[in-house]
Amino acid sequence: MIIADWVWGWALSRGTPDPVTEHDGYRIDVGLPHHRVRYVLPDPRDAGPRAAGLTEPGTWLKICGTAELDSRWTxxxxxxxxxxxxxxxxxxTPPDPYVVELHSAGKVHDVVVRTRNGEHAAKGRVAVHHNAAVMDMVETDPAHQRRGLGSVVMAELSNVASNHGAARAVLVxxxxxxxxxxxxxxxxxSPITSAHLKA
Structure with a gap:
Protein backbone atom coordinates (compact mmCIF):
# COMPACT_ATOMS: atom_id res chain seq x y z
CA MET A 1 0.00 0.00 0.00
CA ILE A 2 1.60 3.23 -1.17
CA ILE A 3 0.33 5.36 1.71
CA ALA A 4 1.85 2.91 4.21
CA ASP A 5 5.18 3.12 2.36
CA TRP A 6 5.06 6.89 2.64
CA VAL A 7 4.09 6.89 6.33
CA TRP A 8 6.93 4.57 7.37
CA GLY A 9 9.52 6.26 5.14
CA TRP A 10 8.51 9.75 6.26
CA ALA A 11 8.85 8.75 9.92
CA LEU A 12 12.27 7.27 9.19
CA SER A 13 13.33 10.40 7.31
CA ARG A 14 12.21 12.72 10.11
CA GLY A 15 13.61 10.60 12.95
CA THR A 16 10.29 10.11 14.74
CA PRO A 17 9.16 6.99 16.59
CA ASP A 18 7.68 4.25 14.41
CA PRO A 19 4.15 4.96 13.17
CA VAL A 20 1.27 3.43 15.13
CA THR A 21 -1.47 1.69 13.17
CA GLU A 22 -4.95 2.87 14.21
CA HIS A 23 -8.43 1.81 13.12
CA ASP A 24 -8.63 4.55 10.50
CA GLY A 25 -5.00 4.92 9.46
CA TYR A 26 -1.73 5.82 11.13
CA ARG A 27 -0.47 8.04 13.94
CA ILE A 28 3.03 9.51 14.01
CA ASP A 29 4.16 11.09 17.28
CA VAL A 30 6.33 13.84 15.79
CA GLY A 31 6.96 15.61 19.09
CA LEU A 32 7.62 19.16 17.87
CA PRO A 33 5.96 22.20 19.51
CA HIS A 34 3.92 23.08 16.41
CA HIS A 35 3.71 19.54 15.05
CA ARG A 36 3.00 17.36 18.04
CA VAL A 37 1.24 14.49 16.32
CA ARG A 38 0.22 13.59 12.77
CA TYR A 39 -2.66 11.36 11.69
CA VAL A 40 -2.58 9.92 8.17
CA LEU A 41 -5.95 8.72 6.89
CA PRO A 42 -6.15 6.57 3.73
CA ASP A 43 -9.95 7.04 3.42
CA PRO A 44 -11.36 10.60 3.35
CA ARG A 45 -14.63 9.33 4.84
CA ASP A 46 -12.78 8.90 8.13
CA ALA A 47 -11.66 12.54 8.24
CA GLY A 48 -14.79 13.97 9.85
CA PRO A 49 -15.02 11.50 12.74
CA ARG A 50 -11.28 11.67 13.40
CA ALA A 51 -11.12 15.48 13.21
CA ALA A 52 -14.08 15.88 15.56
CA GLY A 53 -12.24 14.14 18.37
CA LEU A 54 -9.01 16.13 18.10
CA THR A 55 -8.44 19.33 20.09
CA GLU A 56 -4.72 19.72 20.83
CA PRO A 57 -2.86 22.50 19.00
CA GLY A 58 -0.06 21.11 16.87
CA THR A 59 -2.19 18.20 15.66
CA TRP A 60 -1.94 17.51 11.93
CA LEU A 61 -4.07 15.54 9.50
CA LYS A 62 -2.94 14.14 6.16
CA ILE A 63 -5.94 12.78 4.28
CA CYS A 64 -5.85 10.83 1.01
CA GLY A 65 -8.46 12.65 -1.07
CA THR A 66 -10.51 15.76 -0.41
CA ALA A 67 -12.29 16.29 2.87
CA GLU A 68 -14.45 18.93 4.52
CA LEU A 69 -13.24 19.97 7.97
CA ASP A 70 -14.77 22.33 10.51
CA SER A 71 -13.52 25.88 11.01
CA ARG A 72 -11.05 24.95 13.77
CA TRP A 73 -8.77 23.45 11.14
CA THR A 74 -6.32 25.40 9.00
CA THR A 93 26.28 16.21 -14.18
CA PRO A 94 25.36 19.42 -12.40
CA PRO A 95 26.02 22.60 -14.35
CA ASP A 96 29.10 24.57 -13.48
CA PRO A 97 29.79 25.80 -10.78
CA TYR A 98 27.84 23.19 -8.78
CA VAL A 99 29.00 20.01 -7.05
CA VAL A 100 26.97 17.16 -5.52
CA GLU A 101 27.55 15.67 -2.06
CA LEU A 102 26.03 12.52 -0.55
CA HIS A 103 25.74 12.07 3.23
CA SER A 104 24.35 8.81 4.64
CA ALA A 105 23.27 7.77 8.14
CA GLY A 106 21.82 4.28 8.23
CA LYS A 107 18.79 4.12 5.96
CA VAL A 108 18.59 7.90 5.49
CA HIS A 109 20.60 9.57 2.73
CA ASP A 110 20.96 13.29 1.99
CA VAL A 111 21.93 14.76 -1.37
CA VAL A 112 23.25 18.31 -1.23
CA VAL A 113 24.17 20.52 -4.17
CA ARG A 114 26.58 23.37 -3.47
CA THR A 115 28.47 25.94 -5.42
CA ARG A 116 32.21 25.40 -5.60
CA ASN A 117 32.68 27.95 -2.82
CA GLY A 118 30.36 25.95 -0.53
CA GLU A 119 27.12 27.92 -0.87
CA HIS A 120 24.03 25.74 -0.45
CA ALA A 121 21.94 25.52 -3.64
CA ALA A 122 19.62 22.46 -3.47
CA LYS A 123 18.98 19.39 -1.39
CA GLY A 124 16.85 16.28 -0.95
CA ARG A 125 16.59 13.23 1.26
CA VAL A 126 15.66 9.60 0.68
CA ALA A 127 14.75 7.07 3.37
CA VAL A 128 14.61 3.41 2.36
CA HIS A 129 12.16 1.19 4.26
CA HIS A 130 11.97 -2.41 3.02
CA ASN A 131 11.57 -2.11 -0.77
CA ALA A 132 10.20 1.44 -0.82
CA ALA A 133 12.09 4.71 -0.96
CA VAL A 134 10.50 7.91 0.31
CA MET A 135 11.83 11.14 -1.18
CA ASP A 136 11.59 14.00 1.29
CA MET A 137 12.58 17.65 1.80
CA VAL A 138 13.49 18.23 -1.85
CA GLU A 139 14.04 21.94 -2.41
CA THR A 140 16.12 24.41 -4.38
CA ASP A 141 17.22 27.72 -2.94
CA PRO A 142 15.37 30.55 -4.76
CA ALA A 143 18.66 32.10 -5.85
CA HIS A 144 19.56 28.89 -7.72
CA GLN A 145 16.24 27.92 -9.31
CA ARG A 146 15.68 27.20 -13.01
CA ARG A 147 19.13 25.68 -13.45
CA GLY A 148 18.10 22.03 -13.45
CA LEU A 149 19.24 21.38 -9.90
CA GLY A 150 15.96 19.75 -8.88
CA SER A 151 16.46 17.13 -11.59
CA VAL A 152 20.04 16.61 -10.42
CA VAL A 153 18.88 15.99 -6.86
CA MET A 154 16.12 13.58 -7.95
CA ALA A 155 18.51 11.60 -10.18
CA GLU A 156 20.96 11.20 -7.31
CA LEU A 157 18.19 10.19 -4.90
CA SER A 158 16.94 7.61 -7.42
CA ASN A 159 20.41 6.12 -7.73
CA VAL A 160 20.70 5.86 -3.95
CA ALA A 161 17.27 4.20 -3.75
CA SER A 162 18.22 1.69 -6.43
CA ASN A 163 21.55 0.91 -4.79
CA HIS A 164 19.72 0.13 -1.53
CA GLY A 165 17.21 -2.28 -3.07
CA ALA A 166 14.12 -0.09 -3.40
CA ALA A 167 11.59 -1.08 -6.07
CA ARG A 168 9.24 1.88 -5.69
CA ALA A 169 9.67 5.52 -4.75
CA VAL A 170 6.97 7.59 -3.05
CA LEU A 171 6.64 11.25 -2.08
CA VAL A 172 4.10 13.93 -1.27
CA SER A 190 -4.08 10.61 -4.74
CA PRO A 191 -4.63 14.23 -3.82
CA ILE A 192 -3.70 14.95 -0.21
CA THR A 193 -5.60 17.26 2.11
CA SER A 194 -3.29 18.64 4.80
CA ALA A 195 -4.66 20.49 7.84
CA HIS A 196 -3.64 21.38 11.37
CA LEU A 197 -4.98 22.83 14.60
CA LYS A 198 -3.33 26.11 15.61
CA ALA A 199 -2.96 27.41 19.15
Missing amino acids: VAAPEYLMSTPVKPAQPV ATESGRALYEKLGWTVE
Whole structure:
Protein backbone atom coordinates (compact mmCIF):
# COMPACT_ATOMS: atom_id res chain seq x y z
CA MET A 1 0.00 0.00 0.00
CA ILE A 2 1.60 3.23 -1.17
CA ILE A 3 0.33 5.36 1.71
CA ALA A 4 1.85 2.91 4.21
CA ASP A 5 5.18 3.12 2.36
CA TRP A 6 5.06 6.89 2.64
CA VAL A 7 4.09 6.89 6.33
CA TRP A 8 6.93 4.57 7.37
CA GLY A 9 9.52 6.26 5.14
CA TRP A 10 8.51 9.75 6.26
CA ALA A 11 8.85 8.75 9.92
CA LEU A 12 12.27 7.27 9.19
CA SER A 13 13.33 10.40 7.31
CA ARG A 14 12.21 12.72 10.11
CA GLY A 15 13.61 10.60 12.95
CA THR A 16 10.29 10.11 14.74
CA PRO A 17 9.16 6.99 16.59
CA ASP A 18 7.68 4.25 14.41
CA PRO A 19 4.15 4.96 13.17
CA VAL A 20 1.27 3.43 15.13
CA THR A 21 -1.47 1.69 13.17
CA GLU A 22 -4.95 2.87 14.21
CA HIS A 23 -8.43 1.81 13.12
CA ASP A 24 -8.63 4.55 10.50
CA GLY A 25 -5.00 4.92 9.46
CA TYR A 26 -1.73 5.82 11.13
CA ARG A 27 -0.47 8.04 13.94
CA ILE A 28 3.03 9.51 14.01
CA ASP A 29 4.16 11.09 17.28
CA VAL A 30 6.33 13.84 15.79
CA GLY A 31 6.96 15.61 19.09
CA LEU A 32 7.62 19.16 17.87
CA PRO A 33 5.96 22.20 19.51
CA HIS A 34 3.92 23.08 16.41
CA HIS A 35 3.71 19.54 15.05
CA ARG A 36 3.00 17.36 18.04
CA VAL A 37 1.24 14.49 16.32
CA ARG A 38 0.22 13.59 12.77
CA TYR A 39 -2.66 11.36 11.69
CA VAL A 40 -2.58 9.92 8.17
CA LEU A 41 -5.95 8.72 6.89
CA PRO A 42 -6.15 6.57 3.73
CA ASP A 43 -9.95 7.04 3.42
CA PRO A 44 -11.36 10.60 3.35
CA ARG A 45 -14.63 9.33 4.84
CA ASP A 46 -12.78 8.90 8.13
CA ALA A 47 -11.66 12.54 8.24
CA GLY A 48 -14.79 13.97 9.85
CA PRO A 49 -15.02 11.50 12.74
CA ARG A 50 -11.28 11.67 13.40
CA ALA A 51 -11.12 15.48 13.21
CA ALA A 52 -14.08 15.88 15.56
CA GLY A 53 -12.24 14.14 18.37
CA LEU A 54 -9.01 16.13 18.10
CA THR A 55 -8.44 19.33 20.09
CA GLU A 56 -4.72 19.72 20.83
CA PRO A 57 -2.86 22.50 19.00
CA GLY A 58 -0.06 21.11 16.87
CA THR A 59 -2.19 18.20 15.66
CA TRP A 60 -1.94 17.51 11.93
CA LEU A 61 -4.07 15.54 9.50
CA LYS A 62 -2.94 14.14 6.16
CA ILE A 63 -5.94 12.78 4.28
CA CYS A 64 -5.85 10.83 1.01
CA GLY A 65 -8.46 12.65 -1.07
CA THR A 66 -10.51 15.76 -0.41
CA ALA A 67 -12.29 16.29 2.87
CA GLU A 68 -14.45 18.93 4.52
CA LEU A 69 -13.24 19.97 7.97
CA ASP A 70 -14.77 22.33 10.51
CA SER A 71 -13.52 25.88 11.01
CA ARG A 72 -11.05 24.95 13.77
CA TRP A 73 -8.77 23.45 11.14
CA THR A 74 -6.32 25.40 9.00
CA VAL A 75 -6.23 23.68 5.61
CA ALA A 76 -3.01 23.98 3.58
CA ALA A 77 -2.61 24.20 -0.19
CA PRO A 78 -3.33 20.96 -2.08
CA GLU A 79 -0.64 18.27 -2.10
CA TYR A 80 -0.25 15.05 -4.06
CA LEU A 81 0.81 11.51 -3.17
CA MET A 82 3.01 10.36 -6.06
CA SER A 83 4.98 7.25 -6.93
CA THR A 84 7.30 5.83 -9.56
CA PRO A 85 9.17 2.57 -10.12
CA VAL A 86 12.81 2.84 -9.05
CA LYS A 87 15.26 2.45 -11.88
CA PRO A 88 18.91 3.45 -11.85
CA ALA A 89 18.90 7.01 -13.10
CA GLN A 90 21.41 8.20 -15.62
CA PRO A 91 23.95 10.29 -13.72
CA VAL A 92 23.26 13.95 -14.22
CA THR A 93 26.28 16.21 -14.18
CA PRO A 94 25.36 19.42 -12.40
CA PRO A 95 26.02 22.60 -14.35
CA ASP A 96 29.10 24.57 -13.48
CA PRO A 97 29.79 25.80 -10.78
CA TYR A 98 27.84 23.19 -8.78
CA VAL A 99 29.00 20.01 -7.05
CA VAL A 100 26.97 17.16 -5.52
CA GLU A 101 27.55 15.67 -2.06
CA LEU A 102 26.03 12.52 -0.55
CA HIS A 103 25.74 12.07 3.23
CA SER A 104 24.35 8.81 4.64
CA ALA A 105 23.27 7.77 8.14
CA GLY A 106 21.82 4.28 8.23
CA LYS A 107 18.79 4.12 5.96
CA VAL A 108 18.59 7.90 5.49
CA HIS A 109 20.60 9.57 2.73
CA ASP A 110 20.96 13.29 1.99
CA VAL A 111 21.93 14.76 -1.37
CA VAL A 112 23.25 18.31 -1.23
CA VAL A 113 24.17 20.52 -4.17
CA ARG A 114 26.58 23.37 -3.47
CA THR A 115 28.47 25.94 -5.42
CA ARG A 116 32.21 25.40 -5.60
CA ASN A 117 32.68 27.95 -2.82
CA GLY A 118 30.36 25.95 -0.53
CA GLU A 119 27.12 27.92 -0.87
CA HIS A 120 24.03 25.74 -0.45
CA ALA A 121 21.94 25.52 -3.64
CA ALA A 122 19.62 22.46 -3.47
CA LYS A 123 18.98 19.39 -1.39
CA GLY A 124 16.85 16.28 -0.95
CA ARG A 125 16.59 13.23 1.26
CA VAL A 126 15.66 9.60 0.68
CA ALA A 127 14.75 7.07 3.37
CA VAL A 128 14.61 3.41 2.36
CA HIS A 129 12.16 1.19 4.26
CA HIS A 130 11.97 -2.41 3.02
CA ASN A 131 11.57 -2.11 -0.77
CA ALA A 132 10.20 1.44 -0.82
CA ALA A 133 12.09 4.71 -0.96
CA VAL A 134 10.50 7.91 0.31
CA MET A 135 11.83 11.14 -1.18
CA ASP A 136 11.59 14.00 1.29
CA MET A 137 12.58 17.65 1.80
CA VAL A 138 13.49 18.23 -1.85
CA GLU A 139 14.04 21.94 -2.41
CA THR A 140 16.12 24.41 -4.38
CA ASP A 141 17.22 27.72 -2.94
CA PRO A 142 15.37 30.55 -4.76
CA ALA A 143 18.66 32.10 -5.85
CA HIS A 144 19.56 28.89 -7.72
CA GLN A 145 16.24 27.92 -9.31
CA ARG A 146 15.68 27.20 -13.01
CA ARG A 147 19.13 25.68 -13.45
CA GLY A 148 18.10 22.03 -13.45
CA LEU A 149 19.24 21.38 -9.90
CA GLY A 150 15.96 19.75 -8.88
CA SER A 151 16.46 17.13 -11.59
CA VAL A 152 20.04 16.61 -10.42
CA VAL A 153 18.88 15.99 -6.86
CA MET A 154 16.12 13.58 -7.95
CA ALA A 155 18.51 11.60 -10.18
CA GLU A 156 20.96 11.20 -7.31
CA LEU A 157 18.19 10.19 -4.90
CA SER A 158 16.94 7.61 -7.42
CA ASN A 159 20.41 6.12 -7.73
CA VAL A 160 20.70 5.86 -3.95
CA ALA A 161 17.27 4.20 -3.75
CA SER A 162 18.22 1.69 -6.43
CA ASN A 163 21.55 0.91 -4.79
CA HIS A 164 19.72 0.13 -1.53
CA GLY A 165 17.21 -2.28 -3.07
CA ALA A 166 14.12 -0.09 -3.40
CA ALA A 167 11.59 -1.08 -6.07
CA ARG A 168 9.24 1.88 -5.69
CA ALA A 169 9.67 5.52 -4.75
CA VAL A 170 6.97 7.59 -3.05
CA LEU A 171 6.64 11.25 -2.08
CA VAL A 172 4.10 13.93 -1.27
CA ALA A 173 4.46 16.91 -3.59
CA THR A 174 3.29 20.49 -3.51
CA GLU A 175 1.51 21.90 -6.53
CA SER A 176 4.75 23.44 -7.82
CA GLY A 177 6.76 20.27 -7.18
CA ARG A 178 4.20 18.11 -8.96
CA ALA A 179 5.15 19.55 -12.35
CA LEU A 180 8.82 18.60 -11.91
CA TYR A 181 8.01 15.08 -10.74
CA GLU A 182 5.55 14.44 -13.59
CA LYS A 183 8.28 15.45 -16.05
CA LEU A 184 10.50 12.86 -14.40
CA GLY A 185 7.88 10.10 -14.82
CA TRP A 186 6.11 10.18 -11.46
CA THR A 187 2.38 9.41 -11.25
CA VAL A 188 -0.21 11.04 -8.97
CA GLU A 189 -1.81 8.35 -6.80
CA SER A 190 -4.08 10.61 -4.74
CA PRO A 191 -4.63 14.23 -3.82
CA ILE A 192 -3.70 14.95 -0.21
CA THR A 193 -5.60 17.26 2.11
CA SER A 194 -3.29 18.64 4.80
CA ALA A 195 -4.66 20.49 7.84
CA HIS A 196 -3.64 21.38 11.37
CA LEU A 197 -4.98 22.83 14.60
CA LYS A 198 -3.33 26.11 15.61
CA ALA A 199 -2.96 27.41 19.15
